[in-house]
Amino acid sequence: MSKKGPRLGEPASLVRMRVVPIASVMFASALPLMLPMIANSPALPPLGLLFFLCWQLLRSEMWPVWIGLPLGLWDDMFSGMPFGTAAGLWTLASIAIDYSSQRIYWRGFFHDWAIAAFLVAIIQSLAALIAHPHAPMGRVLGLIVPQIVISALLVPLFMRLTGKFDNFRLKRR
Template sequence: MIDPHLLHVPRLGRHPGRFRLAGTPVITVLLGSLASVVPLIAQSPVMPTFGLLLLLSWRLLRPELWRVWIGLPLGLFDDMVSGQPLGSAMFLWTVALIGIDYIEHRMVWRSYKQDWLIATIAIIFCITGGVFFARITGGGEIRLSLVAPQMLWTVLLFPFIVRQCARIDRWRVMA
């Protein structure tokens, strides 16, 4: 009988393809952004921002994977799919990634709780910034208390999303 632990060991001389290595994280973030088009009827935004969650999870899990500018194209896709004012997620996601990069260069090591705190600050910044951009582009009077449940759900869902990204990452690097 074959040992199930040996099934996850890469074979010698076999490496995953370049598309699998580089494309998997990008595709997961794009699919996360597409979650905003799921027809959900609600009085206020309660669905977590999955695109942002996946972006932050990949960035904190694998810092060497992306450069800071990746927030521009992924944010553009999120803006086009979610209906936010064009450029808001592009700006907010890029600033969040710059902030994470700045923090990362100052810390010698990070723990899981620090990653969760960094993600919480980035989530609150991006959702609050999204409200600001919606207000200045004619979205009406939107209060922060209206998006508070969305912030809460997004922050609480972060550990689960990081765990799923780690599981996908193990598959991504195995041959």
């Protein structure tokens, strides 16, 4: 007798349940280096940050609050920011999402979108100020505002992709 499909009550692969979220964030953080693009200002949105925030918002119980530290350090290796910038800011974002999850009992799509867009704007602004502490504020913000707007507009797409990855992660066999 051959086995045609998953058996009733069979759990999903434990390896896939643990690896898919972390691998998606790590791959997204490294992706800008793989693209043949030369720019003198930030052109791509922070892909790793978007996936990180979407995973945190969709599955807040999945990761511990400190997960922003190792994933942020990985992102720092590829982003060109001072080492520890993303690690600290992503950890603070993780704490903020955890805090908001405890305070807001019901969150909808637009709440998650607003939270992610707000956190992207704050993290990108602080990272730019950390990377260029002596640059004029107007010039720094003028360079990153388009990146923040594009990132905020891409949040629904990344939420959808994260949901697809989550379905794959939870699929049996």
